[in-house]
Amino acid sequence: MPPKTGLSKLFAVAFIVLTAAAIAGMVAMLIVYKTQIAEMNPTPRPTMPSTTMAPPPAMRLPRNLLPESYNIFIQLQLYIKIIEEVNVTSPNQTLLFSGNSTVHFHCVERTSRIYLHSNGPTVSAPRLIDKDTNELVKIDRYLHHEDESHFLELQLSEYLEAGRNYSLFLAFEGEMSENLEALYVSKYVESRFLAATNLEPTNARSLFPCFDEPDFKAVFYLTVIHRLETTALSNAPVSVSNIIDEEWKYTRFMATPRMSSYLLAFTVSEFTATDSPNSRITYSRPEATAAGHAVYAAKMTPKILEFYENHFDLRYPMKTLDQIALTDLEPLAMENWGLITYQEGALLYQEGVSSWLHKEDIVHIISHELAHQWFGNLVTMKWWNEVWLNEGFASYMSYLAVDNAEPSFQIKDTMIMSDLHSAFEEDALTSSHPLSTPLEEVQTTSQILGMFDAISYSKGAMVLRMLADFAMIIGILIGLVLFSQVRQEKGVFSIGTLMEKWTTQMGYPVITINTTNGEIHQKHFLYNNSTFCSSLFSLWWLIPIRYATKSSSPSLVWLDVRGPGNITTQQHKKLNYWILANVNCTGYYRVNYDPDNWQRLMTQLETNPNRIPLMNRGQLVDDAFNLARAELVNVTLALNSTRFLRHETAYLPWESAVRNLEYFVLMFDRSEVYGPMQVYLREQVKELYNFFRNYTDNSTVPEDHSLQHNQIIAIDVACSNGLPECIEMARSKFAGWMKSNDTNDIHTNLRAVIYCQAVAAGDKKEWEFAWEKFQSSTDTSEKDQxxxxxxxxxxTWLLSRYLEYTLDPDKIRLMDVASTVYFIAQNAAGQALAWNFIRANWDYVSQG
Structure with missing residues (x-):
């Protein structure tokens, strides 16, 4: 098909688009959801050939045996409390665990070998039974493969026959991890301990022998033997819990639904409950529960869950939903079916200590994890190369859930732009990867872990958002409520066709519009512009365009783009003032213009920025800086895109500018350019700082959440660039805290930025005061700040000391080591120190 374009004024369509966006987005997502169910779940059992299964592939289990269920018994020797008092004999802590598992499986292809996963625990006493005859099957030998496959191979003296059912018993024993992997121990306040699991993606095999791949779904029956004073939680409700003797009890859980092995979870602790309606229970440290720190999460959870049930028209399938705030967890949260685990700071809200804005993080994280109860748990990708189907859907759905649960926050656009920019930055590197990466490139554990990145989470969400928007537009244009196909001049254009290139190729396009001659073309955007750019971005798309004349209000039209190369619009003569493409950033692409149009847009921003949508005000800055970084426009253009900020009070444009300028600061902080840059930023932010000054000086904040975010930016930029009144404010408030030992004069929203700026402007005295407060505080939010x-x-000598402290888990928790080193690396004074430290201590730092 030859290149074509067309501009048509669809004002009625534009109005319907804006008013029907939410409904159409839901419709499109449900279409994709329903079509993915069949693709993502394991396929039905294959027919049963009589031939012997060939040796397994290097890193994947053969499909000749399909697990049906597991019966797992496990005993933890862990002591929850170690008493350290004079004349009191305390036991030595033990991290040992032992148990056994019986996996019931179906044979679909004749074989004389069994392959499953085991990595770590010592396995013994194998016993294989033919369940159809109740006879033992002799095992000649069993061995572990000494490679990254983690295969446990059992060689049999006879064949397992297709169509028959078997059970395999294995005993195991091992040691709990202190590195937040598999079954691990967490030490917290006053020498207290808990045990928890973290099995995604390949750690179930480090707990018990199993078929540890996501499409090997099975039912799990778990029994945990634990100390008398502790409580055990798992995916399913408790079936029975009884005392064994004066030291031990056991807890047996009901059957789980069929699920992947990585979703199995349990905890053993003395944590206590904060109840919500319908058995939605939040667990936390007893003192945190008593202080009400889990109340906000307990309030939001049923609300979010109800939204998803109504949105998907599908009830949450489990009888209970437990959430637990762990003192240590390697990810921010984990969506285990029926028992979601969180880092404390991701779930607990501390009145009078936590920032008001921390509620946004909590409701966002809960929304993401609850979305996984459908996308990921109920419907699961076949293999980890498609993890974006889990994470992208959960990220996208969280926008809608947060907006429903806390509409007054009005943070949907902020969340979207954050994901958009995270995806853009990573996807512009040659080291990026497609959403759907080829199977052969995702085999080992390290390759699987590499898939949990901004591409799977953020790009996945952005592509789904783009699809939802596209589906809504086409549905309106062709008069369909639910569409699955759009006819073109050649053949049929389906959702699958549309999505294929977006999911199977890395990167994204930059669309260049020349308003002088009406030409438009697209190409692969990369920061390294000298790298080969593919021509795969030959997509058919409807690009929302807003254009204006000096005398008229902006109008919305749709640009029909078909095929690669140059495309000429017949209406370009009408665009005699400015044109703005990708209105509200619905498309996953950057936009470049000819210099004249860039200048007209910047003039509009400086004279009347409200004519340009808020999201686009931020995106114009982001595009300008990143196009400059890729040497597609002049750096001067990028810097000029920030001139309008002097009179701007909205958060998104300022956030975009500050984030992009951080790159320039890193590039120029030791050059003569840095001084003039600080002077410029100091002048640009002065009006914004003064806009919030009455709030800041009186330790108050605006009601609007967006303005609360921007108040923090105003203080950060002003103090960092030497605005005297800002530095004096930070010093004064911090000094008041040091004198009175009372933080009431610093609003909880502003503590993090004021602490930082006061320590930056201070000396040893301020740093050591902050360190002492960090060590003595029991408040998670305060410690993080x-x-x-x-x-x-x-x-630098204080930063060097701080780096050394990260090697001591009694000073800096293991899960916080990586982020602490990152914070130091963001500081110009700490960059070289952090780099040398990471190289010298990689084995320890990488554990967190």
């Missing part, structure tokens, strides 16, 4: 602030000092 102080831990970041300690990295703000300009004294």
């Amino acid at each position: 102080l831990r970041k602030a300690l990295a703000c000092t300009k004294k």
